[in-house]
Amino acid sequence: MSKLDELNRELEEKNLLGYWNIVRGRGDDYEPRSSFEPSLWKWKDIWSGLEKAGETLDLEQSFRRFIAFATPSLGGTTTHTLLLGAQLVKPGEIAKAHHHTMGAIRFVVKGGGAQTVVDGEPFPMYPGDLVTTPGWTWHDHYNGSKEPIVWLDGADGPLMRFLQVGFGERYESDQQSQIRAVGTSAYELSPVRPSWIKDAKQPPAYRYKWEDTEKALNALGERPGDPHDGIVLRYANPVNGGPTLPTLSCEMHMLRPGEKTKAHRHTSSAIYHVFRGSGSTMIDGARREWEAGDSFTVPLWRWHAHANQGREAALLFVMNDRPVLDSFGWYREEARE
Numbered sequence: 393m394s395k396l397d398e399l400n401r402e403l404e405e406k407n408l409l410g411y412w413n414i415v416r417g418r419g420d421d422y423e424p425r426s427s428f429e430p431s432l433w434k435w436k437d438i439w440s441g442l443e444k445a446g447e448t449l450d451l452e453q454s455f456r457r458f459i460a461f462a463t464p465s466l467g468g469t470t471t472h473t474l475l476l477g478a479q480l481v482k483p484g485e486i487a488k489a490h491h492h493t494m495g496a497i498r499f500v501v502k503g504g505g506a507q508t509v510v511d512g513e514p515f516p517m518y519p520g521d522l523v524t525t526p527g528w529t530w531h532d533h534y535n536g537s538k539e540p541i542v543w544l545d546g547a548d549g550p551l552m553r554f555l556q557v558g559f560g561e562r563y564e565s566d567q568q569s570q571i572r573a574v575g576t577s578a579y580e581l582s583p584v585r586p587s588w589i590k591d592a593k594q595p596p597a598y599r600y601k602w603e604d605t606e607k608a609l610n611a612l613g614e615r616p617g618d619p620h621d622g623i624v625l626r627y628a629n630p631v632n633g634g635p636t637l638p639t640l641s642c643e644m645h646m647l648r649p650g651e652k653t654k655a656h657r658h659t660s661s662a663i664y665h666v667f668r669g670s671g672s673t674m675i676d677g678a679r680r681e682w683e684a685g686d687s688f689t690v691p692l693w694r695w696h697a698h699a700n701q702g703r704e705a706a707l708l709f710v711m712n713d714r715p716v717l718d719s720f721g722w723y724r725e726e727a728r729e
């Protein structure tokens with residue numbers, strides 16, 4: 393055994409590790425390499441999974457009838473920081489009240505007329521609506537409509553688990569009592585707002601109505617937009633205009649018919665859901681076709697560009713972890729001309 397091997401063994405026995413072993417094989421010049429590859433999930437597979445889960449499990453067994461978009465190699469999460477998946481609530485069902493450190497969002501894709509109660513206020517849910525349940529807010533869901541409802545659930549669970557700071561609690565009853573009228577937050581958070589609204593680390597729960605998003609897309613759709621993403625609308629924190637939640641940003645991207653974006657790469661990872669239309673995304677030279685209902689990921693630091701070859705606008709709902717990187721000054725972006 394060489395002198396160095398002997399030293400390494402001696403250190404290891406005492407739970408010590410030399411720098412020469414920590415950086416082995418890395419060198420001094422390096423850049424990010426994501427631990428996961430891009431993935432794509434087809435809507436027909438997601439929907440058939442939900443339908444079968446609807447026949448197989450009630451909410452007593454499953455608590456949430458949620459199916460995660462699980463990227464191979466990540467052990468059940470969508471990116472290394474974020475989780476996205478789809479949830480089915482059948483008519484008459486209640487997904488019981490709880491709260492947790494995790495911050496979450498719901499983007500409605502099918503059905504309509506259910507509600508999520510957040511901290512005592514019911515938020516109606518219709519296709520294209522985004523409803524937030526920021527960290528530690530009480531929330532329960534009830535489908536009082538006559539049709540099944542499906543929404544995408546997004547959460548910062550993977551990041552939170554990495555930091556090992558998660559708390560969770562069940563509410564004292566299945567549903568919260570409704571102590572605030574429907575629409576209260578919309579008034580409290582409008583540009584004409586009451587004096588008691590204060591900024592805090594977590595934003596208040598909010599419903600971004602599809603109707604408003606659609607109006608903005610129609611009104612701004614002729615603008616040049618972003619060369620890498622087309623028209624980008626960000627779902628802003630309604631108090632301070634910052635990201636949707638401290639850990640994640642939700643956005644609606646519109647690629648106009650025939651639009652082809654320029655390639656770029658960045659240190660944030662993004663999860664896309666095709667809300668309307670169809671098109672394709674090149675990721676590091678590999679082309680992925682997508683159509684309405686599909687979801688896909690673009691891992692950090694991969695070159696990517698989007699194209700809409702169709703005749704109608706393609707609308708992409710996007711969730712990314714950029715706020716985390718921004719808060720540490722770790723966001724970096726490179727563009728190709």
Ligand SMILES: [Fe+2]
Binds near residue numbers: 490531
């Ligand atoms: Fe929850």
Ligand SMILES: [Fe+2]
Binds near residue numbers: 657
């Ligand atoms: Fe991008």
